Amino acid sequence: MMWTISPNVQRLVLSALAPVIELLAPPRCGICDCEGALLCQACRALWIPTRPEPVPATGLRAAAALGPYEGGLGTAIRTLKYGGVPGLARELGAALRPAIAHVARNAPFQATLVPIPTDQSRVHERGFDHALLIAEAAGLACGAPVAQLLVRTRPTPPLHTAHRDERAAILDGVMATAEAATLPAAVVLIDDVRTSGATMREAARALHASGVQWVAGVSVAYER
Template identity: 35%
Template sequence: MDRFWTASAWAHRLAGDLLDLLFPPRPAEESLRELLPPFCFRCSAPGFLLCPSCQEILPAFLWARAPYRYFGAVKQGILELKYGKQIDRVPWLADLLEIGFRTYAASFRWDALVPVPLHPVRERSRGFNQAAEIARELGKRQGIPVKKVLLRVRPTPPQAALPRSERRSNLAHAFRPQRNFDLAGKNLLLIDDVITTGATVRECAARLCELGAALICVLAVARS
């Protein structure tokens, strides 16, 4: 009898492990924290109607939004994807991104989703670009093509570690277009996993604007 219950418990545990492998558990959703007003109407920096950066220089994008704060389960899921290489987190993060899409972007006609690029060295080390992965999933769901319009040609230190006065210069000449997609008159939605300082998406939007895009907006899963 003891052997029967031991075998039964082992089989139950094996079945649970197989289910976890086929359907990876999602982070605890009770710790999700929505991004709620007040936030900057251009870049969504919390606590401002128009943040100091946007007062100084308005960005080339019309707006940048995220449905959630970079906290709790969202932060955990993003870190597990980026640094734990847990690619199975992509569908769940795309679920959250799609909530943001329905809230902020569904009323626009988008010609393409444009993932924020990684430098090739970092992308090879990681094995993927997390922004491209979640953009691809959202694109499939919404029927919008994903275009790798930008290249990151210069590696840069993390923006969050720099004072605000150095963030723009840190990203100067960091991006260039691939010229594989005619941007003139196009409506483009930049996609990233998390907006921290906002300087990266500002620089990307500036390059897209120079190439003649008609409308540029930014959507991320989370906002610091």
């Protein structure tokens, strides 16, 4: 008798085993693929800056990123999300510390780090929520609280294939604050890639609508 395992079950097993696989396999660099560490010293020196880059603060008090998506940061993000290496989120999240300090320097209160909510079908597919993992690692590195305050009000198609005007329509009203969430006065939004700034603007709109006064944003990379 042949056993057939449904793709859903395969995914469940793989995502349950991911931490074990990560422990057993020698780590490889998420950018150059050399063996030894999730981000090797050479790639760290080349792609992870000590000073963040300010980016246009569309609807936010301030915004910053580590650097452009083209190059090592984009490779690391793709390895994390599509190559199934959640451990890279720890490295990228911790690297956000100076960027968070930079945007939060004028915050009137201690800022809570809030990940941009990921579409649930993508979380299910990958077995992890990359933005949440990055925010948690950043919170640990900064000693800042992390809270998943935002939810998506409907599923959305992937944004990177959508045209700029389509994006605005896709994102319009797509986020809301989670029911029963206790809202902080100041928030730093955390995302992987900033494209037009429309996602951060929508997140800030939802937070402001619920009474959050001060919102800034940090992403790992920006697209030019």
